[in-house]
């Protein structure tokens with residue numbers, strides 16, 4: 409067994425990136441998070457830095473101030489969700505509905521209004537992580553669904569080509585494609601794609 413250097417992270421410890429341009433607020437947040445046993449992996453003082461650090465540190469959770477120089481928290485959230493989706497909790501002094509909507513549209517998983525009380529942090533982190541997990545599952549499901557539809561479209565087209573050219577029934581055409589797929593150890597999608605390409609070349 410190897411030697412563990414330093415202190416092992418506590419059970420339930422979360423790697424957090426704090427993005428906040430007010431030094432005092434940032435310090436208070438960091439202290440509170442450390443007391444809860446979390447690991448503050450980085451601090452960003454503006455939106456640009458938030459995006460850069462999110463990409464290279466890959467934290468579990470980001471606390472994101474809305475009003476920040478260079479790039480605001482909403483736009484930073486937008487960019488992070490496009491590049492490396494993360495559980496993001498927006499932190500703002502303004503609790504207007506429009507801002508909440510913008511934050512959620514950008515992909516934030518939670519929302520806190522300043523001044524943030526220490527006892528609000530842990531529940532917000534837990535909720536944001538749960539929501540983010542659900543979001544990721546949904547994205548995977550959508551991807552699978554898209555892939556399934558794409559395969560079906562290609563297979564249907566290839567089947568049509570076989571039926572027409574070889575004068576086969578739908579079932580026969582499908583079985584023939586399955587047989588070739590098994591024999592050549594290629595997916596049905598690949599075989600279908602070959603048939604379509606061949607038909608395009610021969611026409």
Ligand SMILES: [Mg+2]
Pocket residue numbers: 428429430473474475476
């Ligand atoms: Mg600010």
